[in-house]
Amino acid sequence: MPTPDEIAQWRARIFTDGEEMPEWVTGMSYAIVSELNDLRADAGLPDRTIGEFIDLVREVTSDLTQDKADIPRGQLNIKVADAAAQTISDTSSYHEITTPAWTLSTSLSVDFDESDGNGRLTYTGSETLTFKVTVNIYALAAAAAQTTHWRIGVNGTTESGSEVSQEIGTTLEQITTIAHEVSLATGDHVSLFVRNATAVQDVTPGPVSMHALEAGQ
Numbered sequence: 001m002p003t004p005d006e007i008a009q010w011r012a013r014i015f016t017d018g019e020e021m022p023e024w025v026t027g028m029s030y031a032i033v034s035e036l037n038d039l040r041a042d043a044g045l046p047d048r049t050i051g052e053f054i055d056l057v058r059e060v061t062s063d064l065t066q067d068k069a070d071i072p073r074g075q076l077n078i079k080v081a082d083a084a085a086q087t088i089s090d091t092s093s094y095h096e097i098t099t100p101a102w103t104l105s106t107s108l109s110v111d112f113d114e115s116d117g118n119g120r121l122t123y124t125g126s127e128t129l130t131f132k133v134t135v136n137i138y139a140l141a142a143a144a145a146q147t148t149h150w151r152i153g154v155n156g157t158t159e160s161g162s163e164v165s166q167e168i169g170t171t172l173e174q175i176t177t178i179a180h181e182v183s184l185a186t187g188d189h190v191s192l193f194v195r196n197a198t199a200v201q202d203v204t205p206g207p208v209s210m211h212a213l214e215a216g217q
């Protein structure tokens with residue numbers, strides 16, 4: 001059982017000066033530490049004080065935070081100011097969106113860069129992994145009532161399972177979000193493609209954000 005001194009130690013670590021430790025915390029501290037030490041006794045381990053349990057939780061939390069910081073992920077954006085028309089040359093092809101200037105979010109990217117070219121989120125990690133790619137799109141067209149089809153592509157080949165379609169016009173509209181999983185090896189890249197099935201009319205995407213995160217995170 002924790003002693004009053006141990007309870008005071010816990011209070012000092014959790015509460016700021018001048019705050020009163022709630023009674024339920026005191027009661028819970030006795031119950032939790034007692035239960036944990038019962039389990040340790042069953043396993044032939046010595047008791048731990050409240051302070052030792054707190055230090056252990058802090059250590060584990062720190063490790064988890066560091067692990068999260070190392071999760072492979074990357075993000076590219078087309079800012080509103082960088083929106084530009086993507087040329088549509090026919091109504092049957094998917095056109096890779098590389099005309100607008102994409103910007104890599106360096107603070108949100110680990111093991112990703114833009115080394116394969118503008119608009120190509122390139123994986124630089126050493127291990128082949130599955131990633132969930134999410135793309136949020138706003139776009140407009142050069143003419144009204146244009147049926148557009150959007151896909152994620154890997155190394156220039158579009159993923160049919162990622163397709164979303166939406167009619168857009170000359171006013172900026174939000175496109176249905178794309179969410180799709182892909183496998184990436186070192187040097188592979190993902191990018192965004194669009195097809196205008198209605199007419200040979202250019203499409204202007206922006207703002208757009210494309211984010212890749214290791215699946216399961």
